[in-house]
Structures are given as C-alpha cells and as structure tokens.
Amino acid sequence: MNFDLILSGGQLLDGMGTPAVSADVGIIGEKIEAIGDLSQARARRVIPLQGLTVAPGFIDTHTHSEGALLHDPQHACGLRQGITTEIVGLDGMSWAPLSPPNFRLYARYLGGILGDPPPDLDMSSIAAFRAHYHRKVAVNVAYLVPHGAIRLELLGFRGLPLRGETLQAARRILRKGIEQGAVGFSTGAAYYPGYWADTRELVEMCRAVREAGGVYVNEPRVGTPCRAFGGGGITEGLEIARRSGAPVHFAHLRTTEETAGRLKELTAPIDRAKDQGVDCTMDIYPYPSGSSIAVSFLPGEMQEGGPDAILERLADPGQRDSLRDHLESRLFAPLEPVTLSCLPRNPHLEGKSLAEAALQRGDSPAQTLCDLLLEEELKVGYVNAPPAIPALREAIDRDCLQLLARPDAMACSDITPLGSAPHPRCYGAFPRFLGRLRRRHRTLSLETMVQRMTDGPARRFGMTGRGRLQPGYFADLVVFDPDTVTDTATYEDPRQFPEGIPWVVVNGQIAVEGGRCTGVLAGQAVP
Numbered sequence: 001m002n003f004d005l006i007l008s009g010g011q012l013l014d015g016m017g018t019p020a021v022s023a024d025v026g027i028i029g030e031k032i033e034a035i036g037d038l039s040q041a042r043a044r045r046v047i048p049l050q051g052l053t054v055a056p057g058f059i060d061t062h063t064h065s066e067g068a069l070l071h072d073p074q075h076a077c078g079l080r081q082g083i084t085t086e087i088v089g090l091d092g093m094s095w096a097p098l099s100p101p102n103f104r105l106y107a108r109y110l111g112g113i114l115g116d117p118p119p120d121l122d123m124s125s126i127a128a129f130r131a132h133y134h135r136k137v138a139v140n141v142a143y144l145v146p147h148g149a150i151r152l153e154l155l156g157f158r159g160l161p162l163r164g165e166t167l168q169a170a171r172r173i174l175r176k177g178i179e180q181g182a183v184g185f186s187t188g189a190a191y192y193p194g195y196w197a198d199t200r201e202l203v204e205m206c207r208a209v210r211e212a213g214g215v216y217v218n219e220p221r222v223g224t225p226c227r228a229f230g231g232g233g234i235t236e237g238l239e240i241a242r243r244s245g246a247p248v249h250f251a252h253l254r255t256t257e258e259t260a261g262r263l264k265e266l267t268a269p270i271d272r273a274k275d276q277g278v279d280c281t282m283d284i285y286p287y288p289s290g291s292s293i294a295v296s297f298l299p300g301e302m303q304e305g306g307p308d309a310i311l312e313r314l315a316d317p318g319q320r321d322s323l324r325d326h327l328e329s330r331l332f333a334p335l336e337p338v339t340l341s342c343l344p345r346n347p348h349l350e351g352k353s354l355a356e357a358a359l360q361r362g363d364s365p366a367q368t369l370c371d372l373l374l375e376e377e378l379k380v381g382y383v384n385a386p387p388a389i390p391a392l393r394e395a396i397d398r399d400c401l402q403l404l405a406r407p408d409a410m411a412c413s414d415i416t417p418l419g420s421a422p423h424p425r426c427y428g429a430f431p432r433f434l435g436r437l438r439r440r441h442r443t444l445s446l447e448t449m450v451q452r453m454t455d456g457p458a459r460r461f462g463m464t465g466r467g468r469l470q471p472g473y474f475a476d477l478v479v480f481d482p483d484t485v486t487d488t489a490t491y492e493d494p495r496q497f498p499e500g501i502p503w504v505v506v507n508g509q510i511a512v513e514g515g516r517c518t519g520v521l522a523g524q525a526v527p
C-alpha cells in the first residue's frame with residue numbers, strides 16, 4: 001500500500017483512554033488508513049517520532065476564535081497548542097443567523113471579544129457561516145447557534161422574554177441551524193440581548209434542541225437572578241435540561257478565589273441531577289481567573305436599544321452618574337482587579353490594570369471604564385487578575401484537575417485572542433493541562449487526560465469520525481513530548497507559544513512542522 005504520510009515509531013494514544021502503544025500511523029488523503037507496523041510500507045513522506053507521543057488532535061469545546069480565524073486563518077495560538085477542532089458560537093454570542101443590518105449591529109456590540117469582521121459577510125444562515133471557514137482556515141470549526149443572535153433577529157435589543165409566536169419563530173430558527181450543521185445551542189452568563197430571557201423561554205428553546213438532536217451549552221447565569229429559576233447558575237441550567245429533556249453541557253466550570261478547594265459544592269447538584277437522569281457534561285480551562293468584554297458590566301436598562309443607545313447613555317452626564325454608582329456598588333466585577341486586554345484606540349493601555357489606567361487619567365476606575373467604553377465604541381476586553389496568594393492559585397489548579405478527572409468533563413481554552421494582552425489561556429490551555437499540571441500533581445494519567453481532549457468531546461458533540469486514532473477516522477493528530485510539553489504563556493506575558501508540540505496534522509495535512517506553522521489551511525466545517 002502507498003501512503004501519503006507515515007508517522008513512524010511514536011507512542012500512540014487512541015483517544016479512548018487506552019494506555020499508549022508503540023505503532024506507526026499511515027495516512028492516505030484526509031483519513032487514517034492503517035495503524036500498526038508499517039516499516040515495510042511505502043509512503044511519500046515518513047516522519048520518525050521515537051520518544052514522542054501521538055494523539056488525536058485536540059477538540060476545544062469552547063473558543064471565541066470566529067473573528068480571529070477570519071483575520072488570521074493560520075491561527076497559530078490554537079494550532080500550536082495541538083488544537084485541531086474548535087467549537088465557536090459560545091456564550092450566546094456570535095454572528096449567525098443574522099440579517100446584514102443585524103450582523104453589523106451585533107458585530108459592533110461584540111467587537112471587544114470577536115473583533116471586526118468584514119462588514120459584507122453573509123451571516124444569514126448557519127450554512128453561510130460554515131462556508132466562511134470550510135477549507136479556508138487551519139483548524140476544523142464547529143458552531144453552536146447563539147441565543148443572542150436569534151433574539152436580536154426577532155426582538156432587537158429589548159428587555160423582554162420571548163413568548164407566543166415570536167418564541168415559536170425562535171425555535172424554528174434554532175432547529176434549522178442544527179439541521180444545517182450546528183452542534184447545539186449556547187447561552188451566556190451575562191451577555192445581552194440573551195440575558196433578558198427567562199427560564200421558561202430557555203426551556204422552550206431547549207425542547208427544540210432536543211428535537212433536533214443538539215447539545216445545550218450553558219454558561220451559568222450570574223447577577224440579576226429575577227428571571228432565572230433558582231436564581232440562575234448551575235441550578236437554572238439543570239432545571240432547563242430537566243424540563244426540556246435536552247442534554248446540557250456547562251461552560252468552563254471552575255472554582256474561584258472564594259470557593260477554592262470546595263469543588264464538591266459545585267458538582268453536588270450536578271451529580272444529584274445526573275442520578276435523576278439528566279444528561280450533563282462540562283468543560284474546564286486550567287486558570288484561576290477569566291476574561292470577557294466590559295460592555296457586559298452595564299446593567300440591563302443601559303443595554304436597551306443596543307450599541308447606539310448605549311453610547312448615547314454613556315455620553316449623558318446624568319445617566320453617567322447613576323451608572324458610576326451602579327458600577328461602584330456592584331458585588332462582583334468590575335472594580336475588582338481587571339487588566340485591560342483589548343483597546344484598539346488606546347493600545348498603550350493594553351496590559352495595564354483598570355486602576356493604573358484610572359490613575360494615569362486622574363479619575364476613578366468606574367469613570368475611566370465609562371470613558372473607555374465611549375472612546376472605543378464598546379470594544380473593550382479585559383482579563384480578571386489571578387488571585388495574589390500562590391496557595392489559592394495552587395488550590396484552584398488542583399480543583400481543575402479534579403474536575404477534569406470526571407468522565408463527563410472535557411478540556412477547553414476559551415480562546416479570546418484580541419489585543420496585545422489577552423488571557424494566557426489563548427496560547428497555553430491545553431499544554432498547561434497536559435504538561436505543567438499533569439506532571440506537577442500526578443493525579444491524572446496521560447491517556448485519561450487526552451481522552452478528555454479528544455474522544456470525549458467528539459462523542460458529546462456528534463463529531464463522527466474524529467477524536468480517535470483509528471483506521472477510517474480523519475487524520476487530525478498532534479505529536480508531543482510528554483516529558484517536556486508545557487505552556488509558557490503567563491498573565492504578565494501571555495502571547496507565548498507552548499513548547500514540546502512539534503507536529504500537528506489536520507485532515508491529513510501537516511499544519512505544524514518542527515514547531516512551525518506551515519501555512520496549510522486544511523480545516524473543515526464539522527461535523
């Protein structure tokens with residue numbers, strides 16, 4: 001048999017949790033053709049991999065790369081982590097399905113996390129969205145229909161729950177999206193206009209998810225709990241799954257500075273619900289703090305009407321005063337330490353804390369945040385500072401590993417790759433789990449960890465033919481050195497590529513060679 005490519009002599013992890021075996025992988029076209037002793041076989045190219053581990057390419061269940069992929073389809077920050085498939089459309093926020101004016105409107109609102117897309121892109125359907133990525137970017141892309149887009153299309157930026165015929169129309173849009181290839185439906189913790197939904201609306205939407213065969217990805221709701229069953233959070237997500245019958249997947253669960261070391265409190269309600277038959281999974285990234293867009297700090301009444309109305313209110317001295325009071329009295333973010341990550345018009349402030357920026361401007365942090373939102377026309381990204389106490393960071397690391405040890409858990413990055421000071425997860429999430437945390441804590445085997453990054457997510461999100469090293473599967477592969485693989489990105493210096501991942505193959509094409517991106521754009525819209 002004549003192969004296009006043979007990866008020879010590596011230690012193979014099949015993705016299903018089996019310990020490594022020494023074997024060769026033979027690839028023809030975009031598929032794995034054979035696994036075993038191929039020393040006598042002929043191939044156009046043979047890559048010797050003695051001492052290295054070969055695994056299925058990592059499937060990242062949570063990223064915000066849809067904008068970054070359009071601007072830089074090579075996508076080195078994801079690819080060089082060994083990620084070969086990314087799910088986008090998370091947290092209820094993305095660009096399809098939207099009419100041209102609503103696409104431009106929502107793109108402005110989401111500019112701090114998704115960047116500026118070409119304004120004339122067709123985002124009118126999930127099929128159109130997928131076509132912008134299919135064979136045009138370096139990684140495979142899967143999509144979740146975002147709740148915010150559906151609401152924007154039907155109701156605009158208005159603070160009402162969907163009901164009646166509008167809700168039925170929302171269900172039809174969602175079902176059609178899944179029929180066109182989306183893997184499910186996503187909602188966000190604190191992002192408008194999706195945040196105006198109540199639990200009843202989400203249950204109805206998720207009935208459509210169940211009927212169409214998708215997964216409901218819930219970023220647990222925070223803050224104003226009046227419209228949420230049980231006050232929001234995991235409790236609401238589980239109730240939606242219970243009442244709709246849809247499988248639920250919780251976005252990036254982890255403990256915080258306040259809950260470090262008490263993972264059981266987070267997972268106990270999940271385990272109770274699972275005992276009662278709720279189908280539930282989750283993902284996690286290995287860092288003690290998050291990253292998001294500053295516009296979500298504004299209360300619901302400020303968000304009514306969308307970007308232009310928000311900017312008008314920010315410019316109005318009276319409204320500005322009450323907003324400042326609101327920001328200063330809030331129980332959670334933003335006046336806790338945040339670092340500004342993305343400010344296209346004030347790049348000199350990227351990487352500085354909000355407190356530093358305020359000091360520089362001789363103003364309060366709340367006032368400065370309002371000014372920056374106005375100057376940047378809402379495009380302000382930030383990173384939450386990690387806990388200052390090392391023991392707390394350690395405790396959260398241990399919680400992350402404990403969560404990933406669950407068979408229903410998966411790894412993710414939550415890539416938000418904008419600005420010069422992004423969250424280090426954008427460059428380091430997978431190698432941080434695989435190298436640094438695995439070797440330091442020794443609580444998870446390599447094969448178990450890899451299963452959480454490959455076969456686990458592929459099965460959950462219906463990615464047929466991906467996530468395993470098996471003949472007939474797509475040749476998405478990552479080669480790494482288990483002894484040296486590690487992240488190097490830090491909160492202080494986040495745009496640093498990992499080490500110990502010399503090769504990445506996407507659909508049979510070499511995408512990373514000797515640690516360098518090859519320029520090949522072999523990613524597909526999946527599944």
Ligand SMILES: [Zn+2]
Binds near residue numbers: 062064090414
């Ligand atoms: Zn996210």
